[in-house]
Amino acid sequence: MATMADVAREAGVSVSTVSHVINGTRFVADGTRERVLAAVESTGYAAGTLARSLVASGTKSIGLAISAISNFYFADLVAALESQVRLAGYTLLLTETHDDPEEELRVVQALHQRRVDGILLATEAQGPGSPSLRYLSQLNIPTVLVDRCASPRFDQVGTENVESSAHLVLHLARRGHRRIGMIAGQDGLSTSTERFQGYQAGLARAGLALDPRLVRTGRSNAETAEVAVGALMDLAEPPTALFVANNHMTIGVMRALDRRGVRVPEDVALTVFDDFEWASIFHPRLTAIAQPIREIAVRSVRLLAERIADPDQPPRTVRLRPRFMHRDSCGCVHRTPRHGRATTSHDADP
Amino acid sequence: MPRPRIKDVAALAGVGTTTVSVVLNNVDGVRVTAETRQRILDAAQELGYSSDPIARSLRTRRTRTIGFVSDVIATTPFAGRMIQGAQEVAWRAGYLLVLVNTGGDREVQEKTVRELLKRQVDGVLFAVMYHQEIEVPSALATVKTVLLDARPTDGALPHVVPDEHEGALTAVGELIGAGHRRIGFATESLPVPAASGRLGGYTRALEAAGIPFEPGLVAAEHGDTPGGYRAARRLLELPEPPTAIFCYNDRMAMGCYRAAAELGFAIPADLSVVGYDDQDLIAPALFPALTTVALPHYEMGAWAARRLLDLIEDEPREEAPGHLMPCPLIRRDSVGPPPR
Numbered sequence A: 001m002a003t004m005a006d007v008a009r010e011a012g013v014s015v016s017t018v019s020h021v022i023n024g025t026r027f028v029a030d031g032t033r034e035r036v037l038a039a040v041e042s043t044g045y046a047a048g049t050l051a052r053s054l055v056a057s058g059t060k061s062i063g064l065a066i067s068a069i070s071n072f073y074f075a076d077l078v079a080a081l082e083s084q085v086r087l088a089g090y091t092l093l094l095t096e097t098h099d100d101p102e103e104e105l106r107v108v109q110a111l112h113q114r115r116v117d118g119i120l121l122a123t124e125a126q127g128p129g130s131p132s133l134r135y136l137s138q139l140n141i142p143t144v145l146v147d148r149c150a151s152p153r154f155d156q157v158g159t160e161n162v163e164s165s166a167h168l169v170l171h172l173a174r175r176g177h178r179r180i181g182m183i184a185g186q187d188g189l190s191t192s193t194e195r196f197q198g199y200q201a202g203l204a205r206a207g208l209a210l211d212p213r214l215v216r217t218g219r220s221n222a223e224t225a226e227v228a229v230g231a232l233m234d235l236a237e238p239p240t241a242l243f244v245a246n247n248h249m250t251i252g253v254m255r256a257l258d259r260r261g262v263r264v265p266e267d268v269a270l271t272v273f274d275d276f277e278w279a280s281i282f283h284p285r286l287t288a289i290a291q292p293i294r295e296i297a298v299r300s301v302r303l304l305a306e307r308i309a310d311p312d313q314p315p316r317t318v319r320l321r322p323r324f325m326h327r328d329s330c331g332c333v334h335r336t337p338r339h340g341r342a343t344t345s346h347d348a349d350p
Numbered sequence B: 001m002p003r004p005r006i007k008d009v010a011a012l013a014g015v016g017t018t019t020v021s022v023v024l025n026n027v028d029g030v031r032v033t034a035e036t037r038q039r040i041l042d043a044a045q046e047l048g049y050s051s052d053p054i055a056r057s058l059r060t061r062r063t064r065t066i067g068f069v070s071d072v073i074a075t076t077p078f079a080g081r082m083i084q085g086a087q088e089v090a091w092r093a094g095y096l097l098v099l100v101n102t103g104g105d106r107e108v109q110e111k112t113v114r115e116l117l118k119r120q121v122d123g124v125l126f127a128v129m130y131h132q133e134i135e136v137p138s139a140l141a142t143v144k145t146v147l148l149d150a151r152p153t154d155g156a157l158p159h160v161v162p163d164e165h166e167g168a169l170t171a172v173g174e175l176i177g178a179g180h181r182r183i184g185f186a187t188e189s190l191p192v193p194a195a196s197g198r199l200g201g202y203t204r205a206l207e208a209a210g211i212p213f214e215p216g217l218v219a220a221e222h223g224d225t226p227g228g229y230r231a232a233r234r235l236l237e238l239p240e241p242p243t244a245i246f247c248y249n250d251r252m253a254m255g256c257y258r259a260a261a262e263l264g265f266a267i268p269a270d271l272s273v274v275g276y277d278d279q280d281l282i283a284p285a286l287f288p289a290l291t292t293v294a295l296p297h298y299e300m301g302a303w304a305a306r307r308l309l310d311l312i313e314d315e316p317r318e319e320a321p322g323h324l325m326p327c328p329l330i331r332r333d334s335v336g337p338p339p340r
Helices: A004-011 A015-023 A030-043 A047-056 A072-087 A101-113 A131-138 A162-174 A190-205 A222-233 A247-260 A293-309 B006-013 B017-024 B034-047 B053-060 B080-092 B106-118 B138-142 B164-177 B193-208 B225-236 B250-262 B297-312
Strands: A061-066 A091-096 A118-121 A143-146 A155-159 A180-184 A215-217 A241-244 A269-273 A287-290 A317-320 A323-325 B065-070 B096-101 B123-134 B145-152 B159-162 B183-188 B218-221 B244-247 B272-274 B322-325
Touching: A004 A015, A004 A030, A015 A030, A015 B034, A030 A131, A061 A072, A061 A101, A072 A091, A072 A247, A072 A293, A072 B080, A072 B096, A091 A101, A091 B080, A101 A118, A101 A131, A118 A131, A118 A293, A143 A293, A155 A190, A155 A293, A162 A180, A162 A190, A162 A241, A162 A269, A162 A287, A162 A323, A180 A190, A180 A222, A215 A222, A222 A241, A222 A247, A241 A247, A247 A269, A293 A317, B006 B017, B006 B034, B017 B034, B065 B080, B065 B106, B065 B297, B080 B096, B080 B123, B080 B145, B080 B297, B096 B106, B106 B138, B123 B193, B123 B297, B145 B297, B159 B164, B159 B297, B164 B183, B164 B193, B164 B244, B164 B272, B183 B193, B183 B225, B183 B250, B193 B218, B218 B225, B225 B244, B225 B250, B244 B250, B250 B272, B297 B322
Parallel strands: A061 A091, A061 A118, A118 A143, A143 A155, A155 A317, A180 A215, A180 A241, A241 A269, A269 A287, B065 B096, B065 B123, B123 B145, B145 B159, B159 B322, B183 B218, B183 B244, B244 B272
Antiparallel strands: A091 B096, A287 A323
């Protein structure tokens, strides 16, 4: 069985450097850390034992690494995770990744250094090769990827994005739309990729060809989405319907359309990913996919508790079905909602 | 391989653990020969021993964690910014936040605070969802605490709240500056500090401009969108309607927009509107975009965290315990001159 000395030899560094990397006790230069982690992998150093020793010295705390600034939906998710973590008998340490790979690694290391029992991570990683995911997997730190399912080598919990996006696009196609545009999320995020795949699948099922000119990235924020939708509406043949891939971009889209005097759903029909508390007070009320936030929190914390109890079990991916909130922006219901009238939302098929 | 411990270093160097501790922690005033010191450093190096954060925190009696206790703060779309402000300041100083939501229940509050203290947080930020006067949980008496968006009913705990009076003064001043004389106030009917503070700012601004206060131009309702709608309808259906309405918050302004549209008032040509909060989802999204007063949640969170860190690290302060955070005006497109 490989020892720390074997890892050190393999990596060409001192034992103490290996120790610092593995225990997160001191800053180690990126190149060196990479060499050590590679050597941990190649020598098969007893990562499981390490994880068990962490369990033994557990602090009854769980670290959450998330970019709350990037989304209102994450603020709700933080609240839901906090209550689940507390119910499970842990406290929650909150850190902010800013959706930046370097910062994400730093906060993961800081949490590890604090001896958290496990980590909940909404990663910006595009695959298992990202620095933070490599760090977590090679040190076998109990981890659940939340919201963004970036690597099947980890336990992960997220919303089913592909089918639900396809559903929103197909819903528009069945209303007779042939030119359906998409405002896509930040490149590289797994959720952005999956929602774009869903858009393509929806078009294909409706027998519509993908026209790349009808897809613009809103980079997951309102300001870029505002510009992006402007570019789509300036096309010689603008889209008659839009699928918007998150809530912030929806705000930008609504603002841009308002400003141009484009009416929803009369001139452009709209379906959007992410429901939020305020979706029903927009005029018109938004037809949206509501992510099952509480369920995501419940399942994430449950998986993490199981992972902490048994670090060696095979990883699991949980995809949760979101709810379809059928309202007015898709053009299905033609009436002007007056204030104070009860609003109805229900699950429905396209 | 288990983590090397201080006793492993001591055994390898052939000295006692106290000597190791003295050398590795650079304790002053204790004599250790250069040769022994070197032997200990070599042994520590060989074993990969380093004083780890948990051991360090035992020594300094600090855990470098701060409790962030709130009622339902994280679930409101804009007040999450308070957590972010506190989080950023704490992180830069090497502290982490432990987040606890109590749901506003007093018993849960007392219990969670006691739990947190058992975990030896260095201090607590106690936050509420909107500006209130609160009774501080008794368990907080034994730990350094700063209140966030709340004023203590008793005692003089450090706290930060928005400067409601000044914010309203600025908002109404903006309308007066645009030439308005008949200015309505659609406000919250509950007796909360924000409502009284903003009413104070409203009347003060009128007084300063020599405009007589008309109680009929103040319409109090629920501080939400339907409430704003009802309040604005009442004001706009007056025989002599106001040419501008200052709204208690952005949601009421949103209701006001609807009332204006239904009654045929164009904003800002026939009616100017100013909100309060600068809520991301509403103020910039309304058309025309809403001129409003920002509630600086991020800045309040950051201020409270800085104040708490100063207390924890025993930085002396001369300031008064309470801080009024300025609420700046955010100019957008909903204010124009009054119609002729």
